[in-house]
Amino acid sequence: MTDDVIRAVLAEHGRLAVDVAALDPDADLYQVGLTSHASVNVMLALEDSFDFEFPEQMLRKRTFESIAAIRAVVDGLTRAEVD
Amino acid sequence: MEEKHDSFRVGVDLVRVADVAETVAHFGDRYLRRIYTEHELASCTGVPEVAAASLAARFAAKEAVLKVLRPAGARPDWRDIEVHRDEVGAxxxxxxxxxxxxxxxxxxxxxxxxxxxEHELAMAVVVAAVSRREVRVA
Known part of the structure; x- marks a missing residue:
């Protein structure tokens, strides 16, 4: 479910050069066309989808480097919202 | 007296103006307030196409600054890097x-x-003078 939302966000806002649906969860998103500015769009769209705000310490290139990396951060932040 | 430096670093970044215009149209104030300072927003006026080009140039400047700062961990908030424009445009x-x-x-x-x-692309170049002397951080 979370992966589907992340893939939908990437498909709409990531401006990737490949089909997001076929992307391996560990594939490097910067290697398939994610730019710094597109990653801002992805960040804002993820905040809308999951109803949280990325804290400053999460604003690093590594956070958005793969679907799996985004998933790990989203899981952490949504758990923090619940706790 | 002039500050001594040992080396330079150069950062450059390029941003599509249309990308910024689309982001402003989609996320509006949330995007603008998250990325740009009050001064930057006040500097980026004019018709939407011109304002988007000015914003795109400032985003490129922030990224170019990051390239010279080379953060190993968390990157600074975008608003901690401000492009300040004086009365004559410098x-x-x-x-x-x-x-x-x-x-x-x-x-x-x-x-x-x-x-x-230009109409399609905005670019920024940042040059940093670097001193190898130990710098005390408050």
Whole structure:
């Protein structure tokens, strides 16, 4: 479910050069066309989808480097919202 | 007296103006307030296409600054890197908070920036003077 939302966000806002649906969860998103500015769009769209705000310490290139990396951060932040 | 430096770093970044215009149209104020300072927003006026080009140049400047600061961990908030434009249109970089700390740790003693944009693309070049002397961070 979370992966589907992340893939939908990437498909709409990531401006990737490949089909997001076929992307391996560990594939490097910067290697398939994610730019710094597109990653801002992805960040804002993820905040809308999951109803949280990325804290400053999460604003690093590594956070958005793969679907799996985004998933790990989203899981952490949504758990923090619940706790 | 002029500050001594040992080396330079150069950062450059390129942003599509249409990407910024689309982001403004989609996320509006949330995007603008998250990325740009009050001064930057006040500097980026005019018809939407012109404002988007000015914003895109400032985003490129922030990314170019990151390339010279080379953060190993968390990157500074975008608003901690400000493009300050004076009355005659000359721009300089003002760093605050975590961006200023990163610059001090890297030994960056001076920054210079140049911005340019055309209809489709905006670009910024940042040059940093770096001193190898130990810099105390408050």
């Amino acid at each position: 721009c300089e970089i003002c760093l605050t908070s975590s961006a200023a700390r990163l610059a001090a740790e890297a030994g960056v003693t001076q920054l210079a920036v140049s911005l340019t944009h």
